[in-house]
Amino acid sequence: MPELPEVETVRRTLAPVLAGATVVAALRGAHPDDILLDPWPVFAQRIRRRRIETLERRGKYLALCLDSADRLLIHLGMTGELRLSHPAAPAGAHCHLALVLRAEGQLPPALVDRRGRFLLRYHDVRRFGRIGLLDPVGWAALSARLGPEPLDPALTAAELWEHLHVRRSPVKAALLDQTLIAGIGNIYADEALFQAGIHPARRCQSLTLADVERLLTALRTVLTEAIASAGTTIRDYRDGTGRAGSYQFRLQVYGKEPGTPCPRCGAALARIRIAGRSSTFCPQCQPLLD
């Protein structure tokens, strides 16, 4: 499932092509109504002739900012994928909608037709992704429901600790809560907790400020390195140009079988379920203190 580094990678790979492009039309694919938040005619009409100005990311959401002040909001769900393609390239069975775009500058001849047109296709095998148009009020409301961005330098450990130490939930569950901190999913929560030496089941209220300082530093290190590796590809995730990420080769604990030696101390890794998700950790490096 795409988390902050994967969505940020998609944003970075699509931005040079999409910024400045104009939407000529929206095309219906296999099951657009499973993905779209708006009825098709409303969506198709509202996005037509709009120019894409910039691409933003908030948590796990990607937003294409339009000249109408609307944002085209995209959440990739489990298996969503945005693909740039030539208008004549075959769509595939799981393409649910596409935008026909006209490029602003020169794009590779393999991507555009003779009229400078190309497609942005949305593929999604499991259809948990969502796409919709939000006006500035809707975007502000969505953004206000999300916690701070972990990579925002303005976020301090003291602020994060204020929100964490009043909770009774396990710290792993809190990290997955998008209203507490935005963009973290199972992969980067497990990796950051390992790096910080914090047991995933540890109660938030037992965390000291020093623990949260280590945790925030670990989150930032893991997320920054994952972005530099273009994300983690376990199965489906690809960047905006169809390439897989490479952070899966650097994972320390996520996805490892229980009993695998800890990369730091050699003890057997363990796996437990928290908030319905599996958590892999080292009982030696991440002791349960409370």
Ligand SMILES: [Zn+2]
């Ligand atoms: Zn260990």
